Amino acid sequence: FILASVVFMVAQPDQPPSLNVLEAVRPPTASEDETTPLDVLPAVLKMWFPMLVMSVAMTMTHVVNTIVVGRLADPYALAGMGLANMMQACFAVSVISGLSLGMCTLVSQAHGAGDVELTCHFVQRCRAIISANLVWIYPLLYFSSSVLVWMGQDPLIAHHACSYNRASLCGLIAWAQFTVLAGYLRNRQYPKFSAGVTLLCVLLHPIWAYTLVHGLGLGNAGAGYANSITYSLSYLVLVTYTHINREKFGLSTWSIIGIGARGLEGWSSYMEVAWPAFLQSSSEMWFWEVISP
Numbered sequence: 001f002i003l004a005s006v007v008f009m010v011a012q013p014d015q016p017p018s019l020n021v022l023e024a025v026r027p028p029t030a031s032e033d034e035t036t037p038l039d040v041l042p043a044v045l046k047m048w049f050p051m052l053v054m055s056v057a058m059t060m061t062h063v064v065n066t067i068v069v070g071r072l073a074d075p076y077a078l079a080g081m082g083l084a085n086m087m088q089a090c091f092a093v094s095v096i097s098g099l100s101l102g103m104c105t106l107v108s109q110a111h112g113a114g115d116v117e118l119t120c121h122f123v124q125r126c127r128a129i130i131s132a133n134l135v136w137i138y139p140l141l142y143f144s145s146s147v148l149v150w151m152g153q154d155p156l157i158a159h160h161a162c163s164y165n166r167a168s169l170c171g172l173i174a175w176a177q178f179t180v181l182a183g184y185l186r187n188r189q190y191p192k193f194s195a196g197v198t199l200l201c202v203l204l205h206p207i208w209a210y211t212l213v214h215g216l217g218l219g220n221a222g223a224g225y226a227n228s229i230t231y232s233l234s235y236l237v238l239v240t241y242t243h244i245n246r247e248k249f250g251l252s253t254w255s256i257i258g259i260g261a262r263g264l265e266g267w268s269s270y271m272e273v274a275w276p277a278f279l280q281s282s283s284e285m286w287f288w289e290v291i292s293p
Contacts, residue, residue: 050195051186057195057202061230064202065223068209077220080160083153084220086289087144087165092137094282096130096176100183101281102274108187116250123184123256124263125270130176131259138172141165160220167224171231178235181242181257188249193241201234 062085069081103126110118140147145162149155182194208229212222243253254260 047186047189047191050191054182054191054195054198057198060202061205061227064206064209065226068206068213069220069223071214072219074219076154076156077160079154080157080162081164081220081223083148083157084144084161084164084168084224087141087147087161088168089289090286091140092172092176094285095133095137095278096179098278098282099130099133099274100126100179101277102126102270103180104183104187105273105277106270107184111188119184119188120251120255121262121266122270123180124259125266126183126274127177127180128259128263129267129270129274130180131173134173134176138169141169141172164220164224167218167221168227170225171228174228174235175231177257178231178238181235181238184256185238185242190249194238197234197237197241201230201237204233205230 065081066078069078072078103122106122107119110116110122142165143162144165145155145158148158148161153161182198185191185194205226209223209226212218212225213220214222216222218225239253239257242249242256246253246256249256
């Protein structure tokens, strides 16, 4: 799967599909009555496959961490990492990914209408709202040991979970910004580079995960630091790509990766779109994560 993904990324230039997304869903005109689903399938696949690669690759970091920590032969450390991943999924991943779905809807509409400046305002608004939520996410994960003990978990397992969470916090803000930027590019029909970056960093992840966990003897903290390296590297590479292609995107680098005055406005209207999408995407994740420990 990984080799096929790499070949696909290299062979296909990162260009928008020839068929506009809005045209794919609008009612056909009289001259288009013969259009079939197969006619729009290539345009759908050009957007779908990179999203699939990115989703699977992001999951693989946790698989690698589980294998590496599992080789410590310490059931308490492995259980602690499982609890830590549950907390990160419920309180960080679901919140950040869910709130960014509002941006995906709004940016794709503005892009389809040809309003590049409006897409910039929406991505800045999303970044500002997610950054504001990090204010409560960081303390919660930093003091996760106390939270887990209060919930009745074993103190030793809670300690290992806290070590993993605290080390992962070093790169959480980078992962949050990567999620926003990748979603923005995807909904402007540039999905391939984000998927390629994620895949590349996941292929490198076992190197620093094993080095930090076993080579330096950091245990669960080493796996968390490996996450931070992977997240930070992914974001830096994607920012570099955005800067190099800023003219193609029709915006300055800062307007895409920063927060301007317009990003601090219209939060309520943004949340009207983001809130239902957030609940829909997060509720299932919460259910499976909570019952898994």
